[in-house]
Amino acid sequence: MILCDKGLFTLHTKNTTYQMKANSYGVLLHTYYGPRVSGCDLSYRIQYTDRSFAPNPDEDGGSRLFSLDAMPQEYSTCGVGDYRLPSLELELPCGSRSADLRYKSFRLEPGKYALEGLPAFRGPEGETLVVVLEDAAAQVDVELWYGVLEDYDIITRAVKIINRGGKTVKIRQAASLCLDFQRGDLDLITFDGKHVLERCPNRAPLVPGTRSVGSVRGTSSHQHNPFVILCEHDAGEDHGLCFAACLLYSGNFEAAVERAQFEDTRLVMGVHPYHFCWPLAPGESFTAPEAALCCSKEGFSTLSHRLHRCIRERLIQNPWAGQPQRVLINNWEATMFDFDAERLIKIAESAAPMGIGLFVMDDGWFGARDTDTAGLGDWTVNGRKLPGGLEALVPRIKALGMDFGIWIEPEMVNEDSELYREHPDWALHIPGRSKVRGRQQLVLDFSRKDVRDRVYGDLKKVLSSADISYVKWDMNRSLATAWSAALPAERQGEVYHRYVLGVYDMLEQMRRDFPSVLIEGCSGGGGRFDAGMLYYTPQIWCSDNTDAIDRLRIQYGTSFCYPVGTMGAHVSAVPNAQTGRSVPIETRGLVAMSGTFGYEMDLGQTTEEEKEIIRRQISFFKEHCKLIQEGDYYRLSDPFQNGPYTAWQQVSPDKREALVSIVTGTAHGAPPFLNLRLKGLDPALCYHVNDEGSYPGDVLMEAGWPLPMPWDDYQSAQLYLSAV
Numbered sequence: 001m002i003l004c005d006k007g008l009f010t011l012h013t014k015n016t017t018y019q020m021k022a023n024s025y026g027v028l029l030h031t032y033y034g035p036r037v038s039g040c041d042l043s044y045r046i047q048y049t050d051r052s053f054a055p056n057p058d059e060d061g062g063s064r065l066f067s068l069d070a071m072p073q074e075y076s077t078c079g080v081g082d083y084r085l086p087s088l089e090l091e092l093p094c095g096s097r098s099a100d101l102r103y104k105s106f107r108l109e110p111g112k113y114a115l116e117g118l119p120a121f122r123g124p125e126g127e128t129l130v131v132v133l134e135d136a137a138a139q140v141d142v143e144l145w146y147g148v149l150e151d152y153d154i155i156t157r158a159v160k161i162i163n164r165g166g167k168t169v170k171i172r173q174a175a176s177l178c179l180d181f182q183r184g185d186l187d188l189i190t191f192d193g194k195h196v197l198e199r200c201p202n203r204a205p206l207v208p209g210t211r212s213v214g215s216v217r218g219t220s221s222h223q224h225n226p227f228v229i230l231c232e233h234d235a236g237e238d239h240g241l242c243f244a245a246c247l248l249y250s251g252n253f254e255a256a257v258e259r260a261q262f263e264d265t266r267l268v269m270g271v272h273p274y275h276f277c278w279p280l281a282p283g284e285s286f287t288a289p290e291a292a293l294c295c296s297k298e299g300f301s302t303l304s305h306r307l308h309r310c311i312r313e314r315l316i317q318n319p320w321a322g323q324p325q326r327v328l329i330n331n332w333e334a335t336m337f338d339f340d341a342e343r344l345i346k347i348a349e350s351a352a353p354m355g356i357g358l359f360v361m362d363d364g365w366f367g368a369r370d371t372d373t374a375g376l377g378d379w380t381v382n383g384r385k386l387p388g389g390l391e392a393l394v395p396r397i398k399a400l401g402m403d404f405g406i407w408i409e410p411e412m413v414n415e416d417s418e419l420y421r422e423h424p425d426w427a428l429h430i431p432g433r434s435k436v437r438g439r440q441q442l443v444l445d446f447s448r449k450d451v452r453d454r455v456y457g458d459l460k461k462v463l464s465s466a467d468i469s470y471v472k473w474d475m476n477r478s479l480a481t482a483w484s485a486a487l488p489a490e491r492q493g494e495v496y497h498r499y500v501l502g503v504y505d506m507l508e509q510m511r512r513d514f515p516s517v518l519i520e521g522c523s524g525g526g527g528r529f530d531a532g533m534l535y536y537t538p539q540i541w542c543s544d545n546t547d548a549i550d551r552l553r554i555q556y557g558t559s560f561c562y563p564v565g566t567m568g569a570h571v572s573a574v575p576n577a578q579t580g581r582s583v584p585i586e587t588r589g590l591v592a593m594s595g596t597f598g599y600e601m602d603l604g605q606t607t608e609e610e611k612e613i614i615r616r617q618i619s620f621f622k623e624h625c626k627l628i629q630e631g632d633y634y635r636l637s638d639p640f641q642n643g644p645y646t647a648w649q650q651v652s653p654d655k656r657e658a659l660v661s662i663v664t665g666t667a668h669g670a671p672p673f674l675n676l677r678l679k680g681l682d683p684a685l686c687y688h689v690n691d692e693g694s695y696p697g698d699v700l701m702e703a704g705w706p707l708p709m710p711w712d713d714y715q716s717a718q719l720y721l722s723a724v
């Protein structure tokens with residue numbers, strides 16, 4: 001619900017309230033975000049006091065009581081007296097770098113807004129408020145867009161900057177959100193890591209100064225995720241006030257938090273200002289990507305439930321939704337580049353009788369691709385490996401009762417490729433500098449439409465040549481030497497952002513042309529696992545690390561924002577290719593099925609006993625897929641604590657079903673007796689627990705369930721609960 005009253009704007013969701021107010025000088029102040037309160041004017045909490053070294057704008061008229069630096073701002077500026085983190089920085093024709101905003105007007109629009117060319121939570125349900133601010137000297141309007149998804153407890157934001165003047169103004173920074181708190185006693189949680197160990201939570205109390213995470217790699221990155229949580233020091237899974245901010249963007253980003261001098265806190269999140277400069281000619285506009293906010297006073301579980309439901313129902317669009325879940329098999333870890341049609345068919349033949357419904361052919365099927373030094377850019381089938389092309393291979397896979405999927409990496413080119421020999425200037429490259437390769441490849445200039453058109457044209461032919469129902473869109477290096485031969489010197493600051501817009505544009509085109517194809521995102525695993533990509537690719541390969549024990553950590557961290565059904569997760573062979581660890585097949589299956597679930601190994605190489613276990617895993621997953629992927633997700637333990645076990649739980653929305661998954665750590669003699677307290681059950685219902693009797697929900701939650709005694713490392717157990 002949106003209430004507008006003489007410059008006071010109150011946004012209510014079911015359980016939260018957000019408020020801002022234009023004060024008598026026209027400065028839009030942030031008055032509140034938190035648990036739902038009645039919609040009175042909360043600006044009474046903002047005190048007008050003389051603060052030394054806090055300059056006063058002209059309107060203050062000499063009272064010295066009003067300073068931008070001492071008040072919570074709705075969208076912070078720079079160069080005019082607020083010294084905290086800026087949200088907007090404009091370079092005016094005179095060369096000054098500043099921004100100064102005053103309230104101009106507002107409008108309400110029906111439904112939740114969409115953003116052209118950018119991902120956004122979907123309407124039409126929801127409401128939109130647009131508050132228009134004006135920088136009079138710059139002759140620039142700044143529209144703050146708010147989407148209220150009331151039932152989901154999510155508020156979205158986006159910002160549109162419009163040049164109303166007669167001269168070009170340069171945007172040096174345009175954040176998607178600014179959120180001020182009148183308190184400094186908060187913890188910041190960021191989700192950080194590296195290739196093969198992504199999104200590990202790091203929590204620390206704020207100290208005076210700024211902490212910032214982000215990416216300047218051209219993608220959202222393995223190293224930091226565009227999702228952060230701010231919370232009270234004692235907040236945990238089930239209690240405490242916490243706030244989440246999530247950016248729907250897949251390129252360079254920054255999430256910066258400043259604890260400032262008056263025990264106030266500011267969070268600013270948006271496109272990273274590094275190498276960003278967007279000249280805005282008269283009449284032109286620029287839209288900063290969407291960010292989403294969520295708040296819970298009941299801790300992280302509720303925060304995650306709200307985000308998960310909104311992402312599932314209002315962000316992702318899975319063309320397979322509503323159809324029976326297809327478990328997939330992917331040949332990558334089994335073969336790498338070394339395969340031909342017969343090898344693939346063999347893998348498919350051993351998978352089909354297990355109940356696997358989708359065969360995915362990974363990297364190596366095109367051009368002269370036998371190693372990672374050649375072929376990228378040449379999207380034509382390698383006839384030596386696949387004689388007769390996809391037209392011959394796909395019907396053979398289909399005849400086994402499986403659908404067919406294919407791997408692509410559209411954004412890349414090898415120097416050893418026909419495409420590069422034809423168009424060496426299509427790769428990002430700074431004139432005069434030597435080349436910078438990553439995995440032996442260069443990055444195509446996706447800011448250019450002609451480049452995208454050529455690549456997409458080639459891919460479209462491939463995708464139209466056979467019955468293909470799944471595409472894995474990979475991206476295997478970070479950007480460097482980001483210079484575009486198609487832009488003049490003064491517009492090179494657009495390249496990184498235009499690159500991301502180009503990726504979105506091609507994804508949109510592919511979804512339009514092939515509406516029944518499921519696209520899975522991937523960037524060397526989870527290097528571009530963000531809400532922006534999820535808008536186009538409803539699932540993303542979570543990590544190149546398929547070791548089940550490392551996956552416990554990766555999937556745990558990922559689960560704070562992203563639902564189980566978005567996390568690509570496969571069972572692979574042991575010893576694991578990343579860690580050398582051997583984990584029992586039962587445990588590998590249990591961990592992968594808290595994801596999209598698939599296998600990435602040659603099932604023909606497994607023993608009869610393993611085959612039987614795999615068959616059971618697949619049929620269990622198919623039976624309980626809805627509960628696993630759409631149930632409320634509870635983290636029952638923190639795998640980073642190195643405790644004796646890791647456990648998590650899914651509970652169906654009606655609380656009549658639940659699944660508990662438990663994985664033990666390394667075994668020790670005389671293990672302790674431990675009881676695992678379950679969560680989210682209906683205390684008044686009685687539940688069957690596997691075939692081991694019936695127990696009341698309150699008992700299972702308060703007294704718990706005895707953990708199995710581990711007899712070796714990395715054992716696992718599943719408890720399936722159904723209401724009697």
Ligand code: DGJ
Nearest residue numbers: 332362363522524525544
């Ligand atoms: C990186 C991906 O994450 C892997 O799953 C695989 O597709 C390789 N690329 C192929 O090159």
